[in-house]
Amino acid sequence: MTLRYRLTFISVAFMTLGLLILGLTLYSAERAILLNGVRDDLVRATNQIQSQYAEAKKPLERYFSGTSVSLLPVPNEDFEGSPISVAVYYPNGVRLASTPSFMGEGPTLDSTELASALEKNSVISTKPSSYGRTMQVVSPLTFDHTVVGVLVASQSLRTVDRALDTLSLVFLIAGSLTVVLMFLGISQITKRGLRPIDMIANTAEQIVRAEDLSRRIAVANPHDELGRLATITNDLLARMEGLFNTQKRLTADVSHELRTPLAAMRGNLEVLRRGAMRNPELLNESLSDLEREVARLNRLVNDLLFLAQTEAGVQMRSEPVELDTLILEVFRELRPLAEHVKLQIGSEDQATVIGDRDRLKQAMLNLAYNAIQHTPEGGAVTLSLERVGREVALRVQDTGEGIPPDILPNIFQRFYRADKSRVRKGGGAGIGLAIVKWITDAHRGTIEVRSNVGEGSLFTLWLPLAPATDRLITGQLRESPSQPLPIVK
Ligand SMILES: Nc1ncnc2c1ncn2[C@@H]1O[C@H](COP(=O)(O)OP(=O)(O)OP(=O)(O)O)[C@@H](O)[C@H]1O
Numbered sequence: 319m320t321l322r323y324r325l326t327f328i329s330v331a332f333m334t335l336g337l338l339i340l341g342l343t344l345y346s347a348e349r350a351i352l353l354n355g356v357r358d359d360l361v362r363a364t365n366q367i368q369s370q371y372a373e374a375k376k377p378l379e380r381y382f383s384g385t386s387v388s389l390l391p392v393p394n395e396d397f398e399g400s401p402i403s404v405a406v407y408y409p410n411g412v413r414l415a416s417t418p419s420f421m422g423e424g425p426t427l428d429s430t431e432l433a434s435a436l437e438k439n440s441v442i443s444t445k446p447s448s449y450g451r452t453m454q455v456v457s458p459l460t461f462d463h464t465v466v467g468v469l470v471a472s473q474s475l476r477t478v479d480r481a482l483d484t485l486s487l488v489f490l491i492a493g494s495l496t497v498v499l500m501f502l503g504i505s506q507i508t509k510r511g512l513r514p515i516d517m518i519a520n521t522a523e524q525i526v527r528a529e530d531l532s533r534r535i536a537v538a539n540p541h542d543e544l545g546r547l548a549t550i551t552n553d554l555l556a557r558m559e560g561l562f563n564t565q566k567r568l569t570a571d572v573s574h575e576l577r578t579p580l581a582a583m584r585g586n587l588e589v590l591r592r593g594a595m596r597n598p599e600l601l602n603e604s605l606s607d608l609e610r611e612v613a614r615l616n617r618l619v620n621d622l623l624f625l626a627q628t629e630a631g632v633q634m635r636s637e638p639v640e641l642d643t644l645i646l647e648v649f650r651e652l653r654p655l656a657e658h659v660k661l662q663i664g665s666e667d668q669a670t671v672i673g674d675r676d677r678l679k680q681a682m683l684n685l686a687y688n689a690i691q692h693t694p695e696g697g698a699v700t701l702s703l704e705r706v707g708r709e710v711a712l713r714v715q716d717t718g719e720g721i722p723p724d725i726l727p728n729i730f731q732r733f734y735r736a737d738k739s740r741v742r743k744g745g746g747a748g749i750g751l752a753i754v755k756w757i758t759d760a761h762r763g764t765i766e767v768r769s770n771v772g773e774g775s776l777f778t779l780w781l782p783l784a785p786a787t788d789r790l791i792t793g794q795l796r797e798s799p800s801q802p803l804p805i806v807k
């Protein structure tokens with residue numbers, strides 16, 4: 319059974335039970351009210367006749383005057399419902415007088431009732447008659463404290479029973495109609511209510527069938543539970559699509575990046591096979607080409623390995639790193655590569671940060687290496703370190719070609735290169751800045767770029783100072799424990 323019908327049946331079942339309880343309670347209350355009304359009438363009539371007879375102080379035969387029914391003082395105008403019939407019996411059970419019985423219904427007296435009346439007890443009972451039920455009150459008539467007769471007052475319950483029958487019929491018809499209407503209404507409501515779930519299921523099915531992650535679920539009301547489910551499913555789809563596309567792009571980029579140096583190496587080997595061995599100039603050129611490509615492949619594989627590690631959420635080391643010595647190391651390492659430009663160190667404050675020394679060095683190297691690569695002959699690349707408040711700014715400035723403003727927002731993306739068609743002499747895969755960004759984020763830092771085409775670029779890496787350095791600056795002795803660096807993916 320579908321969820322819709324299950325919900326409908328459960329709701330209708332509960333509501334029907336509620337209706338049933340309500341109907342039965344109302345029916346019982348009505349029945350009790352009506353029967354109590356009849357009983358009260360009979361008791362009142364009996365009391366009235368008994369007290370009038372007691373006041374008259376006459377023998378039974380004389381007071382009730384034989385069979386003369388008109389003498390029976392039954393005041394009908396005070397009573398509700400059917401007329402009350404009354405009969406008077408001798409103590410031996412023989413009837414002395416009675417009002418005319420209506421359609422054969424009237425007082426009857428059986429031996430047990432007679433016996434209780436003779437013992438001065440009243441009995442109220444309901445008896446079946448040929449036209450329905452009757453209720454009667456049997457009570458003693460006394461003269462000088464002696465039971466001289468028995469009075470039976472009875473009233474037909476036909477009107478009461480008919481009213482109760484009508485009531486149950488009304489309950490039955492109205493109740494059945496209500497149940498049918500409830501079923502139709504609730505099934506429609508659940509159908510409408512469950513429509514978004516249906517849509518989610520259909521969309522998911524389409525996505526699976528068409529392998530199309532770009533589809534989204536229409537969200538009618540984003541604030542109700544189902545709307546939130548649809549929104550979160552859409553978010554999930556968007557995330558999956560993003561991951562899937564990144565994965566696709568990564569695979570394509572990686573295979574492309576690996577293929578290019580391999581093709582160059584194969585070309586050089588081919589040249590060597592064809593006789594370059596005998597030509598020292600050509601041999602030298604091919605070998606240095608091969609060397610360059612091997613170095614490039616090596617760097618690429620290392621970068622890819624680093625990226626794979628970041629994907630896996632590798633924990634960074636968290637130790638004090640003196641940036642002033644780090645910047646000197648970077649300077650020394652890069653000096654041999656910067657033959658065509660002037661590599662220099664600008665301002666150099668002392669600063670310590672908490673982080674991973676090797677990673678921070680790699681970030682600086684990547685920035686500086688880019689600057690050297692993109693600065694033409696005669697230009698300058700300046701590395702500097704400056705403390706600003708509670709932060710430290712690591713700067714790499716060049717007087718190179720600069721970066722056009724339209725591509726500036728993209729340079730931190732993986733495999734993004736400004737000039738894809740450029741013959742990349744030692745040019746990279748476009749991973750360097752993505753790695754810098756990752757390392758900066760992992761150190762809770764930020765990276766800033768300013769660049770003017772033809773004038774040069776300035777990359778600034780902002781990092782929070784280590785707490786100890788912080789204390790030195792502010793002169794406070796407060797202990798602020800260094801927290802472990804987050805795992806960044
Ligand atoms: N200092 C700079 N001056 C001009 N352009 C730059 C500079 N630094 C980066 N870029 C641009 O940003 C792009 C991305 O740089 P990134 O370091 O990520 O890749 P790459 O240097 O091409 O390759 P890789 O670093 O992986 O060897 C570069 O291709 C280049 O176009």
Ligand SMILES: [Mg+2]
Nearest residue numbers: 688746750751
């Ligand atoms: Mg680079």
